[in-house]
Amino acid sequence: MKNKRRSRGFSHERDLVHRLWEKGFAVIRAPASGAKARRYAVPDIVAIKQGVVLAFEVKTIHNERPVYIPNRQVDKLLEFTKRAGGKPYIAVKIIGITGWRFIPVEELEETRGGNYRVSVEKIHNSLRLPDIVSLMLGNKLLTDYASIGEEDS
């Protein structure tokens, strides 16, 4: 339980909540995992803007390594977005190295054990917050990632 809390990186999660709020989303964080409140499929963070729903499992790591996601977490995310409508993402941050990066669930690599994995290269080349906001709100994708370095603070 303690370990799970660490891996969710609560203070970093708050940072992501704040950034989504600043972009005009209504944002809600799930209660601490393990609570009875999470018997149902609930992502770490849900952000909604005018009926457009983004659902996130949040992973923060402290060095450049692949991220592993248990299949039950992916199933939970998919069940939620199937009901809500909207798009499921894994939100990854390598603390002190990258800003937030967002991997759509359909782009996860499956491991031999039936779980999921995101490579270091994939983390570095994934979407940033302005990209997914543009995508979801129907604007065109920002193609010049280099121009939005302010998201990397």
Place this chain on the structure above:
Amino acid sequence: MKNKRRSRGFSHERDLVHRLWEKGFAVIRAPASGAKARRYAVPDIVAIKQGVVLAFEVKTIHNERPVYIPNRQVDKLLEFTKRAGGKPYIAVKIIGITGWRFIPVEELEETRGGNYRVSVEKIHNSLRLPDIVSLMLGNKLLTDYASIGEEDS
């Protein structure tokens, strides 16, 4: 704080979460109030179905009396639904007497102190869960409330 928890009626809240889940909604409960997680406007319960968003403040009472809602809770609910899109409700249950009743925020009475109130009569005559589900999903409102007594368990 202890009192606030009681007034939210957590176990009853779980019952409402369960009913919304059974109706096919993705459902998320806010973390316990007072937590840092609730610096932003977050309703007690948010339910989403295919981009349709319902936001609830939950009030459970133990006898037939009016329900009072502080204006900051109403403001919070309105801020959330303004961002998310969707409809803000006060969910009220008189334990052992009524099932869940739903009062749209625009139907609240304002008190002289600038807060809000729902009369006992209003509670009894308010929408039930199947009504708001039908309303939100674009079906016609069930006009015969008497026929849906199974929601009163």
